[in-house]
Amino acid sequence: MSPTCWNCGKPAPSRFCAECRALQPPASDYFAFFEIPRALAPDLKDLEKRFYALSRQLHPDLFSRKSAREQEYSLESTAILNDAYRVLKDxxxxxxxxxxxxxxxxxxxxxxxxxxxxxEEVFELNMALEELRMGDEDARPQLEAARARFRKMRDELDADLQRQFAGWDASQRAETLAAVRALLNRRKYITNLIDKASHVPDRV
Ligand SMILES: [Zn+2]
Structure with missing residues (x-):
């Protein structure tokens, strides 16, 4: 947000100018836009409340009789609001x-x-999938067991991630982020395996 109001020139550090109430250009940073601290584990209930409040405040219909510039800021703000909410809630x-x-x-x-x-798990999964493809129904329980194991791994990873999130939010150490990134990569890999194990091939 700009340090002064584009409309009246008074200091305007917030979304609406305190002096003339004009809507200011939106912050592009998602956390700044919601006026919440940057965090890996933000308060999602609070985020949701802010989203609905801002949706009402920034709705383009409310600006239809304002200046062209405010109409534009309302559209920009609404676009960022939706992008920011989609990203921050996930x-x-x-x-x-x-x-x-x-x-x-x-x-x-x-x-x-x-x-x-x-x-090794991946190798066994591929074997089971191959056997099923060949019509060997005995491989089906193996596949289901593999899927259950991958899901358990994912749940454990999620618990691990939550701990790291809380750690970073408290201390903002770069090493924690490096650990988070490694966990996220592993999670993506495991999610792919769950996906693979969930699409049982038909018999040929
Ligand atoms: Zn102003």
Whole structure:
């Protein structure tokens, strides 16, 4: 947000100018936009409340008789509001957003983050899938067991992530973010495995 109001020139550090009530250009940072502290585990109930309150305050219909500039800011604000809410309410999207802001490369994961014990699981999963494809129904329970194991791993990872989130929110240490990134990569890998184990091939 600009330090002074575009309309009356008075200091305008918030969304609406305290002097003339004109809507100011929106903050592009999602946390700043919601006026909440940057966090990996924000208060989601509070976020939701803010979302609905802002949706009402910033609705373009309310600005239809205002200046063209305010109409434009209302549209921009509404667009950022929706993007910001979609990202911040989702744990994975939110974490990727923070990692990116903190200068972490959040591009495609590399397989080096996958621990060796998972490679064996992957091999067994592929075998079971191949056997099912060949018509060996005995492989089906194996596949279901594998799926259950992957789900358990994901749940454990999520619990681990929650702990790291709380740690970073309290101390903002870069090492914690590095750990979060590694966990997130592993989670993505495991989610892919669950997906794979959930699409049982038909007999050929
Ligand atoms: Zn003003």
């Amino acid at each position: 744990p994975v999207a939110r974490t990727l957003y923070v990692l990116k802001q903190e200068g972490f490369d959040v591009g495609e994961q590399s397989t080096k983050d996958v621990p060796p014990e998972l490679l």
